[in-house]
Amino acid sequence: MVRTTVFAVLLEQRGLTAYEAFRHAFREAAVQAAGAEREPRLARVMVSRATFDRWSAGRLKGVPRREAATIxxxxxxxxxxxxxEDADTEDADTGTPAPDGGEVEFDGAQEIGAQTRLLTASNADPALVATVRTSLEGVIDRYEALGPxxxxxxxxxxxxxxxTxxxxxxxxxxxxxxxxxAARTAGVLGYMAVNxxxxxxxxDAYCTEAELLAREAGDRETQMWAAGTRSLGLYYTGRYTEADQAARAGVDLAPDSPQAIRLLVNGRARALARTGERRGAxxxxGRAMTLSERQTTLSEGMTSCIAFTPYSLARTLANAITARLALGDTQAVLDHAAxxxxxxxxxxxxxxxxxxGLDVATALLHQPSPEIDHAMVLGRTALTAGATAPIRSVWQRAGELHQHAARWHTTPAVRDYADMLRSWRSQPQAAPQAAPAAHRL
Known part of the structure; x- marks a missing residue:
């Protein structure tokens, strides 16, 4: 005898009545359960076709074994x-006379209970969501120590x-x-892709995903953050005008938001400086500094480059240094750095x-009286500081310092820096963290 259970109703609603479709969904749930329950063996649990047919027909005594029940x-x-449980049990007392004298039929009490559970249930268990949230925060907290x-x-x-x-x-x-x-996770992957x-x-694909999901959640801050990451990606491909446009679009979402600080100084100022637009940069x-002064809750110290929190003043000044360097304002670079x-x-x-350190070193070379030895010391120190898990920006700026110092290539300090740079680049851990396969969408 076939019983219509809540399980059978759910299979119908979710398009899982075919064994292959159910097996795929069960496998994904097994992986999730293994992580959430901290039981790796759950990821290996499978359901045979015979078992699936027995469950679908309601021919089950009790409940599945513990591992399957957890999944x-x-x-x-x-x-x-x-x-x-049965999802179609009839209740003899559920009918009441209709106005025209006919009989109005109602679902049975158990069916009503099953349907109510379906409407209010969620496949996002609060504990699982909390685990995901904590895991994402952990990625952000460890990012600058471990790299992408x-x-x-x-x-x-x-x-x-x-x-899922x-x-x-x-x-x-x-x-x-x-x-x-989901929006913030996509945004983090976009940032990792840049680095x-x-x-x-x-x-761009990750940033677009982040923006669309954030819009669904009414999360304007993450939308702005994703726009800033898109701008960063354009900046490091040399598309400075587009980088400025992307950052400006983010600012336009909420010009007075603390998130606009990053968009202004990391996005617009640096890109405009690279194109020689001094006034705009x-x-x-100036606008980023004004917004910073208006905030009362900015973080102290140097905020993480990948954090979703607004830029701290130190992070803002670090980005202003890069913009000032591109504008040729060497004294401003040195003042901000101090x-x-x-x-x-x-x-x-x-x-x-x-x-x-690399920005300051480059600025020292562009002074009226270049400080070559001091600049190369800073350069070597920077290579040591960034050697564990360097990112695209460190790699790029280290090379740019070498280019700026090329006219003094016979100087012992410059030769030493060149030798160290060559050795640094030959180390596996110092290569740009490019792993295209790891960024499949």
Whole structure:
């Protein structure tokens, strides 16, 4: 005898009545459950066709074994004992007379209960969502210590989990949180793609995904952050006018938002400075500083380059240094660097110390009286600071310093820097963290 269970109803609703479709969904849920429950063996659990047919027909005594029951809970966000309850039991007392004297039929009490559970259930268990959120925060916290190569796999797994959850059913409050997390995960992958020298098309695809998901969640801050990351990707491919346009589009979403600080100084100012637009670059720096002064909750010290929090003043000045260097304002570079030097020395951000050091070294070469030895010392120190897990910007700026010092190539200090740069680039850990396969969409 075939029983219509809640499980059978859910299979019909989700298009999983075919064994192959169910097996695929069950396999994805098994991977999620293995991570959420910290039980790796769950990822290896499979359901045979015979078992699936028995479950579908309601020919099950009790509930599936513990491992399968755990995976089913992640797949349908419902305890297994509820999944295999009857969904079509009739209740003899559910009819009431209709106005015209006929009989109005109602669902049975158990069916009503099953349908209610379906409407209010979510495949996004709160504990699972909390785990995803914590994992994403962990990626951000470890990013400057480990770099994209070691973290991109973990982040892509989070993205897959979130996409799977979003393909299921959740009440609106849970769905908004999932869209928010999925948007930020895509944004982080976009940032990693920039740092890894991945093709700009990959960067743009992740940023577009982040923007669309953030829009669904009503998350304007993440939309702006994604626009800033797109601008960064364009900047490092030399498309400076487009980089400015992308950053300006982000600012236009909310010109007075603290997120606009990053867009102005990292996006607009640096790109405009590269194109020689002095007035525009200076205006962008000035606007970023004004916005910073208006904030009362900016982080102290040097905020992480990949963080979603607004730029701290030190991070803003570090970006202003790069823009000022492109404008040829060497004294402003040195002044800003002196201002943030104590914060840099206390910062755990090796990349920030390396980048500021390379900018200052280049500025020293462009003074009326070039300080060649001092510049090369700073250059060598920067290579040491950024050697563990360097990113595209460190690699690029180290090469640019070498180019600027080329006219003094016979000077011992410049030769020493060139030798160290050559050796640094030959180390596997110092290569740009390009791993195109790791950034498949």
């Amino acid at each position: 089913l809970r992640h797949l349908f966000a419902m305890p297994a004992e509820h999944l295999f 190569r070691l973290l991109v796999g973990e982040t892509r797994l989070l993205r897959t989990m979130l996409h 959850l979003l393909a299921g059913h959740q009440p609106p409050r849970a769905r908004a949180e999932l869209f928010h997390l 890894s020298s991945a093709p700009f098309a990959t960067v 200076e205006a962008a720096i 201002e943030i030097d104590p914060l840099l020395n206390r910062s755990s951000s090796r990349w920030s110390r390396a980048l500021v």
